[in-house]
Amino acid sequence: MKALILSCALLILPALALEPLDSQALAEVTGQGGVYLSGDLTINDTGGPLNRDGPSQNGYSWQTACGVNTTDKRCGGRIAVNTDQSGGWLVLDNIRGRFAFEGLTLTTRRIDSGFDGDGANFNRDVMEIGLPDQLDYNDVSFTIANSNAPRPTDAGFQQTDIMTLNINGTVNQQGNVLLFPTGAP
Template identity: 75%
Template sequence: MEPLSSEDLSAVSGQGGVYLSGDITINDNGGPLNIDGPTANGYNWQADCSGSSDDKRCGGRIAVNSGTAGGWLVLDNIRGRFSFEGLTLRTRKIDSDFNGDGAAFNSDVFEIGLPNNLNYEDASFTIANSNSARPTDPGFMQTDIMTVNINGTANLQGNLLIFPTGAP
């Protein structure tokens, strides 16, 4: 290896980006159980989530406010193993194609290159709507829409492009 002079370095071109692989396990051995809210000793721990109980909170929770009226879209009780290889993140300039709209757009987008395989092992989550982000909030009510259980591999292809928008 040799150092490059400024002149030589100015002639070098390349691409920037990130290549990611991951293996994520969420609450494989249980999770927090909160029936009455926080206690002086913190939350109780539920070591076995396989039984049936309406009070269990054995997985992760993501709540997104769906509007100014206060409703929440929820992914609840997220647990299991998720793994992938080859997720890429980079910026890309769109200045052509898209039925002629690319030339008019002529700007950068954020590109997420999907991994070839997404592996699931005992993965599950519940899609729900709720009146609150946290189950510990007063008056909490949640309606579960469906629970998904996944084992196996999903084959993914393509890219997800995120386009910037103007100031609100």
Template identity: 65%
Template sequence: MKAINRSLLLLLASPVTGFALEPMSNDDLDTVTGQGGVYLSGDLTINENGGPLNSDGPAAWQSNCTAASTDSKCGARIAVNTGSSSTGWFVLDNIRGRFSFEGLTLKTRTINSGFVGDGAQFNSEVLEVGLPNTLDYENVSLTVANSNSPRPTDVGFQQTDIFTLNINGQANLQGNLLVYPTGTP
């Protein structure tokens, strides 16, 4: 048995030959086919050690932005104008916590068939976002709201909170998201 272990150790320690990388000529590259794309893994933590600048007195970072804090200035804010008026805003507010994922993919895909015949008429490329198998949440919270202004510091700011979501755990995701280009009509 010791002889087998020594032989295996010598085999693993011996130099590997025949696997050197060499430059390829343009003619050789013309014969290569493959697929393009990106495979992403990520870990995003929002406002773990403090929030945005306060507006009460001299600018300073909020210091008490733990998961237990109820200070709405601690979380990130995304405001989207919902129409042609500048007074209607859909808001994701007080976004905090940790999001992590593995296996998000990005690639282009040609749609030239399917979709009840619309694919052949479309006959163009789209961005395909392959959803990761799992999305992990740790102390994630956010508030869905509507507002008359994108920033809470604007004069006359009013916001109606619709609901607040708190998440811990995993979500299992399947499928792809197709992002279609838009052109001028």
């Protein structure tokens, strides 16, 4: 019988008018915040647009097969940065591989205690990035290089590869990265 009355009450409730919340009441509302992310990112695993559609002038034949283990420069991503308008380029070349993580969290958090006494003085909100416990790399590689031109197709292209980093397997980590504004704008 009790349940019947309750269900009747529930049926009546939707018929009631919605009341606007005033600012004070709204300020009391605390929502469930945060985002939980998992990701799986593969970059140029079997080559990119350059090895398929790239130009063939300057003696470069771009079309090539980009298997998992090839180190051909046309296969990976490339970031070239110029720090002097008349100079050459700092290059991250041949960026390839697969990168996966599970459990990256994004949330905001009020810190007003802890941190060996710093928290009480801080008393502000921070953006909290919860680091995933594990990052999985599968044949992730990139090359640090110097080049005289941004693209390998540019005339007179020369590049010195300094070193190549290959990452395979698991990276373990724990903790949060806290981000917050500092200084006076």
